Amino acid sequence: KNEVEQSPQNLTAQEGEFITINCSYSVGISALHWLQQHPGGGIVSLFMLSSGKKKHGRLIATINIQEKHSSLHITASHPRDSAVYICAVRLEYGNKLVFGAGTILRVKS
Amino acid sequence: DADVTQTPRNRITKTGKRIMLECSQTKGHDRMYWYRQDPGLGLRLIYYSFDVKDINKGEISDGYSVSRQAQAKFSLSLESAIPNQTALYFCATSQGFPDYEQYFGPGTRLTVT
Numbered sequence: 187k188n189e190v191e192q193s194p195q196n197l198t199a200q201e202g203e204f205i206t207i208n209c210s211y212s213v214g215i216s217a218l219h220w221l222q223q224h225p226g227g228g229i230v231s232l233f234m235l236s237s238g239k240k241k242h243g244r245l246i247a248t249i250n251i252q253e254k255h256s257s258l259h260i261t262a263s264h265p266r267d268s269a270v271y272i273c274a275v276r277l278e279y280g281n282k283l284v285f286g287a288g289t290i291l292r293v294k295s
Numbered sequence: 296d297a298d299v300t301q302t303p304r305n306r307i308t309k310t311g312k313r314i315m316l317e318c319s320q321t322k323g324h325d326r327m328y329w330y331r332q333d334p335g336l337g338l339r340l341i342y343y344s345f346d347v348k349d350i351n352k353g354e355i356s357d358g359y360s361v362s363r364q365a366q367a368k369f370s371l372s373l374e375s376a377i378p379n380q381t382a383l384y385f386c387a388t389s390q391g392f393p394d395y396e397q398y399f400g401p402g403t404r405l406t407v408t
Contacts, residue, residue: 190337217395227383229399272337281395282353285337 189213192273192286199293205260207289209273212254216276219283220247220258223270232258232271263293298322299400301386307406308376316371316403318386326389327369328397329353329361331382338385344369345391376407 190211199205209218220232233240233247235256240247244263249256260267273286299320308314318327325346330338330353340353342361350361358380362370373380386400 188337219396221399227402227404229385229402231396231398234396274337276395281391282340282343283338283397285339287335287337 188286189284190273190275190286192271192289194289195287196290197292199263199291201264201293201295203263203293205263205267205291205293207258207271207273207291209256209258209286210254211256211273211275211284213275213284214278216278216281218249218256219274219276220256221272221274223272223288225269229272260291265293265295268292297401299386299388299398301384301400301403303403304401305404307408309408310377312376314373314376314405316373316384316386316405318369318371318400320367320386320388320398320400322388322390322398323366324388324390324398325366326391327363328387328389329359329369329371330385330387331355331380332385332402333382341371341384373405373407376405378407381405381407 193208217236219234223229244261246259270288272288274283302317328343329341332338339355341359344350344363347363360372384403387397389397
């Protein structure tokens with residue numbers, strides 16, 4: 187079993203829909219990262235969080251440390267949100283990142 | 296200009312050839328990392344370096360070597376490329392405590408035929 191599991195693997199939504207991507211992990215962590223990878227390949231960091239909730243524009247990330255679960259929400263989705271969304275956890279010891287396989291999101295207009 | 300750059304961006308090479316991928320950063324970070332990405336798998340750590348004199352193996356270091364020539368430069372070498380090393384390779388940097396966020400280069404698409 188992978189240490190970081192994301193669901194769903196693929197997601198197609200209509201423009202304007204509310205989107206949720208989930209991430210579960212099985213190891214002790216000091217923080218969790220959400221990353222975005224566009225079709226060109228570049229990876230950018232969206233959020234780094236260790237508790238609670240963060241919001242940036244239409245993106246919201248939450249984490250529940252006790253349940254070892256995080257969600258990334260996109261409100262009012264737009265075709266430009268189409269990308270791969272990657273969850274990564276920073277291990278409690280050593281500070282290395284362990285990555286989920288990613289969720290491929292396609293938003294249709 | 297991009298803070299983290301990788302060269303080349305694309306490379307096709309033949310089995311058995313030696314190849315070097317280069318990474319440079321202008322962020323002034325001490326920590327640098329090399330990852331590979333395969334379809335359907337998460338990024339996996341090949342090697343990492345916390346300063347110029349510090350080199351550490353990641354989870355999939357076999358068949359790879361690295362060189363940290365300076366704080367700003369971290370190179371990944373494939374001594375004798377094989378087809379299952381075909382992948383997308385990313386370099387990343389981070390500051391360390393208290394900011395562990397990693398900043399990624401644009402990636403190098405390597406194909407070994």
